[in-house]
Amino acid sequence: MTAWLFDLGNTRLKCAPLRADGSVGDAVALPHREDDVAAALAQLLPGRIDVAYLASVANPALRVAVLDALTARCQRISLARTQVRLGAVRIAYADPRKLGVDRFLALLAAHARIGDAALICGVGTALTIDLIDADGRHLGGRIAPSPTLMREALHERAPQLPESGGDYIDFASDTEDALASGCDGAALALIERSLDAARQRLGRTPQLILHGGGAEALAAHLPNATQVATLVLEGLAQWAIAESVA
Structure with missing residues (x-):
């Protein structure tokens, strides 16, 4: 299964593959504008991804642009959310x-x-x-x-x-x-x-x-x-x- 991690902040989009052992692969920072994020993702990502995990604190329009770009090549997208407790945290x-x-x-x-x-x-x-x-x-x-x-x-x-x-x-x-x-x-x-x-x-x-x-x-x-x-x-x-x- 191919899985990728996406951290969409207010100034940068950072991406990395999720390795089979649960570790993070080599991270890449991508352009942050709505009009070029899809092209940047197309150059970076494989043609198809089984699952994308996205954490976003960006404005809604940019988040939608990233989601649209991921939808074109991802079988499943999971949006991370803050939880009261996860494991020991x-x-x-x-x-x-x-x-x-x-x-x-x-x-x-x-x-x-x-x-x-x-x-x-x-x-x-x-x-x-x-x-x-x-x-x-x-x-x-x-x-x-x-x-x-x-x-x-x-x-x-x-x-x-x-x-x-x-x-x-x-x-x-x-x-x-x-x-x-x-x-x-x-x-x-x-x-x-x-x-x-x-x-x-x-x-x-x-x-x-x-x-x-x-x-x-x-x-x-x-x-x-x-x-x-x-x-x-x-x-x-x-x-x-x-x-x-x-």
Whole structure:
């Protein structure tokens, strides 16, 4: 059986084959626009797929475009959803519909990877932070704009402020560096504050895991962090295995 995993975020579509042993194959990031996603999938995927597993936090129009493209070559499509509990992982939200499926899948993957307490930080359009204990209990999280979104919002309101460029410097001497330092610094401060709060809550420091398109820029300033580019896809693989045996 051929099975593929699809992680449709607000900025990227990541795809990977699901191997027979339940692991994730080589991941590929595809264009994100509605008008070219079908052509990109046609180039990447085999002619026919038995099952596609899709996790989506994107806008409805883009999700429909991806579903239409997958329907043309997939026998079955399964949409991942957040659940109150899956295996050892239990979410903190009373209403599972309010916890983004990407955050839920990241919890599954982190617990499967380390089986210990973890602070999971997703750096995409938003910066999401979630704490999970060693028993798989989600203790809640935080959401803020990512550094990329901060830059875009500043540029939209003040076009003279560039939306990209610059390096992180404690006290910058030009605008580009000041913007990079301020926006990256805000994200780093929130992560470090969350680590302190997690340490107080748990009595020890959890493993810090970073994922998402903007993780690499922050990882350079967080030497104890583990960066996992395929974390959501790994969680989707866990969900897919559970769904197939349900």
